[in-house]
Amino acid sequence: MCSRIRRIAIMSVSEPGQQQSLVQATLAGDQRALARVLTHIENDTESGRRVLDELFPHTGNAHIIGITGPPGGGKSTLVNELIRHWRKADRKVAVIAVDPSSPLTGGATLGDRIRMQEWFADPGVFVRSMASRRFGGGLAQNTIAVAHAFDAAGYDPIVIETVGTGQDEVSIAALAMTTLLVQVPGTGDGVQSLKAGSLEIGDVLVVTKGDRPEAAELARDLRNIRSIGLAAGAQESDWVVPVVRTSAINGDGIDTLVEVIDDHHRYLHDSGVEETRIRSMIAAEISVRVQQGLLARLGQQHDQHLQSLIDRVVHRDLTAVRAAEELLGGL
């Protein structure tokens, strides 16, 4: 049964006419067509790339919002609250939850899928989990391509949620137009937050679990840090990074957060910063793809050479630096 479904899905894009109808159905808002398109794009097959070619001219309308912060920071709960809000305004919302790959199974963990199941019955909400790959950039390679498909299908906003404290956060800032950085009260002191060095990538700082006693203090600390120019505001000086305290228990702060997100979207547009940001988003997307492509090429064409170089490094006969130089010379 399962293999039959699979074959139908593959057939439908391998034939040009079928591909065309899948694209048309997706553009018309057919969720089942979109789900199949997403799978093809996520697997990065040639037919997936062709579907993306067709969908891409229809993109550029959605507000892509990144949400990042530590595990257990209440990101999924926050996203749930935001969805509820956007649904009241009748907006079609897409969520891409990027889970760290399991090195063991190669698959994504199921956390978010379980967490957000309350939206499964709502046709205006589409939640997609993706696994980040073991090496290379933190974010799933095809995250932004999946976002393009949602964009073409009329979803707006599109939320990309990642776990992370290090590179992930920086990557998401390069792929999203507005990045929300979640900070949790009571899990570390102010110095630790600074150490993570991640405040700078947030366009909006969100203090979740705002009902906790330490929340007000954390929000104040973040405002102080912001005011001395350590936050992202220092880079784009017209935007003062807001600090918003939210609580899932009493619903506080969500209205404000939604407004602030819209404010940032408007700011990007009115200031002309949007154009610069879109260019660097595209540059980042191309760069990740080129990197992956080159590594794949290295693996396929030069594996024997690589293995013999590794042998020489194992025997301390040459450094990995020189081995890389030699491989680069041959590429």
Add this chain to the structure above:
Amino acid sequence: MCSRIRRIAIMSVSEPGQQQSLVQATLAGDQRALARVLTHIENDTESGRRVLDELFPHTGNAHIIGITGPPGGGKSTLVNELIRHWRKADRKVAVIAVDPSSPLTGGATLGDRIRMQEWFADPGVFVRSMASRRFGGGLAQNTIAVAHAFDAAGYDPIVIETVGTGQDEVSIAALAMTTLLVQVPGTGDGVQSLKAGSLEIGDVLVVTKGDRPEAAELARDLRNIRSIGLAAGAQESDWVVPVVRTSAINGDGIDTLVEVIDDHHRYLHDSGVEETRIRSMIAAEISVRVQQGLLARLGQQHDQHLQSLIDRVVHRDLTAVRAAEELLGGL
């Protein structure tokens, strides 16, 4: 004054004789020579690469230990306790603290340097902070090259400490022989830990702040997860991943942790797993370097082409996927 010191340091490796004496002094344990070597290696200059060529045949003796976990998880405190223990046994200890780069300043934050200053006066301890770069792998590109220099200079063990929950952890597991994964009680539930998907990369799981009431429960949960095969032990089935509870307040667990680290080192050697691991460490090192080299080449030689492709993507004329294909075709 500052620029004069700089010039002397650069001169001393640009002349072959001087380079030779710098290498000899480093091998003989001269800390000032080592400090200069580290700077050259970290900056990845050609003279740094030549120095590394000379030092590399003298490496392969140190036990490289990775320590990772969430910010505020007590990693630096733990490292301090381990240093104290190893110093009693008269071992020369090196610590490489990888801080996330500040995208704003490009530099590393100063957390660890400040934290570990109690060892500044001890010639048997060398602490080096490095900044991870904005894109590309999480870990500082030259981390492992710096570790090689410490190895040649007779430091053993060498600890690489990183902050992170996502890719960083996986990267460190690819560069270290033994990886300690720090888990903190009371910052999230068990499901959240699973979500981070990171347990699998730990050869040893350390529950810090072990005096907290939730610590025993967390340790028990981790043992349960381990026993159902979700932890790294499932990959290398002979090694049962130990869960060690430590407390900086009463010093509990550090003796056990030191023993367990030695056990793992012995296990790697006796089982033959060491050889496989060293090969994959080298492969990872080469791969990161090739990736960086290719990106640099792309930036230098193909920038105009890249910019015109970005223009076309901006106008939705082609996808980033196709832009990457075109760039790859020309490389």
